[in-house]
Amino acid sequence: MGDHYQVDLVALEKAATGVNGTLDQISVKKVSDIAHEETEVGHQQLASTLSDFLDRWQRGVDNLAKDGQEIATRLTATVNAYHRVEEHTHKQFHGILRGTHDPGVK
16 A cells, blocks of 8 residues: 555645745845956956856846745645635535445536
Protein backbone atom coordinates (compact mmCIF):
# COMPACT_ATOMS: atom_id res chain seq x y z
CA MET A 1 0.00 0.00 0.00
CA GLY A 2 2.99 2.31 -0.39
CA ASP A 3 1.77 3.46 -3.82
CA HIS A 4 -0.42 6.19 -2.37
CA TYR A 5 0.51 9.84 -2.29
CA GLN A 6 -0.85 12.91 -0.62
CA VAL A 7 -0.75 16.55 -1.52
CA ASP A 8 -0.42 18.96 1.37
CA LEU A 9 -2.59 21.83 0.11
CA VAL A 10 -1.86 23.97 3.15
CA ALA A 11 1.87 23.65 2.44
CA LEU A 12 1.29 24.63 -1.21
CA GLU A 13 -0.75 27.66 -0.12
CA LYS A 14 1.95 28.68 2.37
CA ALA A 15 4.63 28.30 -0.32
CA ALA A 16 2.67 30.55 -2.70
CA THR A 17 2.13 33.08 0.07
CA GLY A 18 5.83 32.98 0.96
CA VAL A 19 6.92 33.52 -2.63
CA ASN A 20 4.48 36.41 -3.01
CA GLY A 21 5.73 37.92 0.26
CA THR A 22 9.31 37.77 -0.95
CA LEU A 23 8.29 39.36 -4.26
CA ASP A 24 6.55 42.15 -2.35
CA GLN A 25 9.69 42.78 -0.31
CA ILE A 26 12.01 42.97 -3.31
CA SER A 27 9.62 45.29 -5.13
CA VAL A 28 9.93 47.86 -2.34
CA LYS A 29 13.70 48.26 -2.57
CA LYS A 30 15.58 48.21 -5.87
CA VAL A 31 19.22 47.29 -6.38
CA SER A 32 19.70 50.71 -7.95
CA ASP A 33 18.93 52.24 -4.54
CA ILE A 34 22.45 51.22 -3.48
CA ALA A 35 24.71 54.26 -3.50
CA HIS A 36 26.72 54.28 -6.72
CA GLU A 37 27.12 57.87 -7.88
CA GLU A 38 30.60 59.37 -8.17
CA THR A 39 29.84 61.82 -5.37
CA GLU A 40 28.88 58.89 -3.12
CA VAL A 41 31.75 56.51 -3.91
CA GLY A 42 34.44 59.12 -4.56
CA HIS A 43 35.76 57.85 -7.87
CA GLN A 44 34.33 58.19 -11.39
CA GLN A 45 35.54 54.85 -12.77
CA LEU A 46 34.43 52.99 -9.63
CA ALA A 47 31.03 54.68 -9.90
CA SER A 48 30.72 53.63 -13.54
CA THR A 49 31.76 50.04 -12.83
CA LEU A 50 29.44 49.84 -9.84
CA SER A 51 26.58 51.25 -11.90
CA ASP A 52 27.11 48.60 -14.59
CA PHE A 53 27.26 45.88 -11.94
CA LEU A 54 24.07 47.10 -10.26
CA ASP A 55 22.25 47.21 -13.62
CA ARG A 56 23.16 43.56 -14.28
CA TRP A 57 22.26 42.61 -10.73
CA GLN A 58 18.86 44.30 -11.08
CA ARG A 59 18.18 42.42 -14.34
CA GLY A 60 18.97 39.18 -12.50
CA VAL A 61 16.66 40.09 -9.63
CA ASP A 62 13.92 41.03 -12.11
CA ASN A 63 14.29 37.67 -13.88
CA LEU A 64 14.16 35.81 -10.58
CA ALA A 65 11.07 37.79 -9.57
CA LYS A 66 9.39 36.90 -12.85
CA ASP A 67 10.18 33.22 -12.28
CA GLY A 68 8.99 33.49 -8.68
CA GLN A 69 5.70 34.98 -9.81
CA GLU A 70 5.21 32.07 -12.21
CA ILE A 71 5.91 29.60 -9.40
CA ALA A 72 3.41 31.31 -7.08
CA THR A 73 0.79 31.41 -9.85
CA ARG A 74 1.22 27.71 -10.56
CA LEU A 75 1.13 26.75 -6.88
CA THR A 76 -2.12 28.69 -6.46
CA ALA A 77 -3.60 27.13 -9.60
CA THR A 78 -2.69 23.67 -8.32
CA VAL A 79 -4.37 24.29 -4.97
CA ASN A 80 -7.48 25.62 -6.72
CA ALA A 81 -7.62 22.60 -9.04
CA TYR A 82 -7.42 20.20 -6.08
CA HIS A 83 -10.19 22.11 -4.30
CA ARG A 84 -12.43 21.96 -7.40
CA VAL A 85 -11.88 18.21 -7.80
CA GLU A 86 -12.48 17.62 -4.12
CA GLU A 87 -15.71 19.63 -4.22
CA HIS A 88 -16.92 17.79 -7.34
CA THR A 89 -16.09 14.40 -5.82
CA HIS A 90 -17.82 15.35 -2.58
CA LYS A 91 -21.00 16.31 -4.47
CA GLN A 92 -20.90 13.08 -6.47
CA PHE A 93 -20.60 10.92 -3.35
CA HIS A 94 -23.41 12.78 -1.62
CA GLY A 95 -25.59 12.27 -4.69
CA ILE A 96 -24.82 8.55 -4.68
CA LEU A 97 -25.54 8.25 -0.94
CA ARG A 98 -28.87 10.10 -1.30
CA GLY A 99 -29.78 8.06 -4.32
CA THR A 100 -30.04 11.15 -6.51
CA HIS A 101 -27.03 10.33 -8.66
CA ASP A 102 -26.28 7.21 -10.65
CA PRO A 103 -22.49 6.83 -10.86
CA GLY A 104 -22.87 4.96 -14.16
CA VAL A 105 -24.54 7.93 -15.84
CA LYS A 106 -22.53 10.94 -16.92
